[in-house]
Amino acid sequence: MSNETLYLLSFILVTAAATFLTRLMPFAFLGKHSSHPLAQHLGRYLPAGIMAVLVAIFLPRSAHWQVPVFGLDALVPAALVIVLHLWRRNALLSMLAGTSCYMLIQQQLSF
Template sequence: MASEDFYLISFILVAAAATLTTRLLPFAFLGKQSHHPLVQHLGRYLPAGIMALLVVIFLLQSGHWQQPILGLDALIPAGLVVALHLWKRNALLSMLAGTACYMLIQQSFL
């Protein structure tokens, strides 16, 4: 086996072990603490906070902020995602609709 192959295989194994470990550790340590108020608070509000942060980063990066459209190519899909999520409470539906709307705007108008 060549040196590059050994390096590549060992890198993949280390990355897989690190990913598995970081995914399992919270469940191993916090599994018995699932009724703790802090864990319940984090479970309730952290996903929405992460989604909001991703939306802000997305809007700042992908929006075209020139004069003619002034970021509407990113703001309209983001508004659709928020409106659908508040209406239907379905994260998958709101993300798919927002992505479809964004791609439609990108392909049609820009």
Template sequence: MSDMWYLTGFIAVAAAATFATRVIPFLFFHRHTEHPLVRHLGRYLPAAVMALLATVFLQRSATWNNALPGFDALVPAVLVVAIHLWRRNALLSIASGTMAYMAILQLNLIQA
């Protein structure tokens, strides 16, 4: 029974911490939305984070030593970019790229 309380407390603290990290910036920057630094970060930070995530994904997840080097990661990456440019919907583009990547892995389309 004590394990249940421990897990419940752990989940509650994790949820509160996650919620706080999402809310605090809105509370702090509410009055500073026109500040040049905030505008600069809002404009360039999302693209920089996505570029960093894509670089790490291509380095860590792709299979580079097969007949088609990087096919398993490059095809979903191109799909994400194409669908995002076409529909301008981040959820749709990320979901399609994830499904393509998982399909390539599950169907074993890459032979080492």
């Protein structure tokens, strides 16, 4: 087995282990406390908060912030996703339109 294949194989196994571990943890440690009010409180509000964190961190990172763009190269596609999703509520449509819009902007304009 070449070094590269070995690296790829270990990479896949390490990634799979880390992913499964995060999914397993609450079941392994908190199985007995599933109906505790604190677990319900976290289970109710955390997912939404975490999605918002992901947007707040990854959206600005995908933008160019210097003059004269001011982040609009990512904010415009993001606005398109929001408007389309509130209007049609079709996840595929919103994502496809937003991503195409972003790709078009990044490929046509050079910063």
